[in-house]
Amino acid sequence: MKLAREGYSIVLSTFAVFAVAAAGMAFAVKHAGMPVWLFWLAAVLLFGLCVCVALFFREPTRRKCRADADTVFSSADGKVVVIEEVYEGEYLKKRCLQLSVFMSLTDVHANWYPVGGRIVYRNDHPGRFFVAWHPKSSEENERTTTVVDTGREQILFRQIAGLVARRIVNYAKVGDTAEQQAKYGFIKFGSRIDIFLPLDCEVLVGLGDRVRGGQTPLARLKR
Secondary structure, X not given: OEEOHHHHHHHHHHHHHHHHHHHHHXXXXXXXXXXXXXXXXXXXXXXXXXXXXXXXXXXXXXXXXXXXXXXXXXXXXXXXXXXXXXXXXXXXXXXXXEEEEEEOOOOOOEEEOOOOEEEEEEEEEOOEOOOOOOOOHHHHEOEXXXXXXXXXXXXXXXXXXXXXXXXXEEOOOOOOXXXXXXXXXXXXXXXXXXXXXXXXXXXXXXXXXXXXXXXXEEEEOOO
């Protein structure tokens, strides 16, 4: 287990604030009559907050599963909240099967490529911050869209910010090669991932299932 690079500045800033606050409270205990019990209570609570922030940016070291061009792996840890036929109007311009994985604050928030191939599209969309399970979040929230051409089909997946999330990190670049199960981004403080698949694919998960990014097969492509 390691700290994701996306969290370095936030974690360091949080611990710096804790150090300054602790020093200030220690001064208050010595010179302003602040009760010692209040100092320790506040210190424990602040330190606990620092630990929670550090845990949020954890990035587990995971053994890659055997690459499989016919399989679409989960792009994130979390719970499957949507499996439905929809029209994808941003890039694919056709009806697709949408699978969505919701990440709670306790889930790992790194994101992994669900398929391998050539990155043909990447677009960042400013937007609103509905809760991530809100029906409008896929179209109106802050989000980043990536499309990978596998050589046989194009798979679109979208990182969506939530009520708390305010920062999406995506390292995909058009023209680069996407390696299946490799990390491609991170969503800071909660959110969800939408993946748009061909209608004839075989879905391997159900609503409410817990999945792991880069590990759990979501669907099998018909070829």
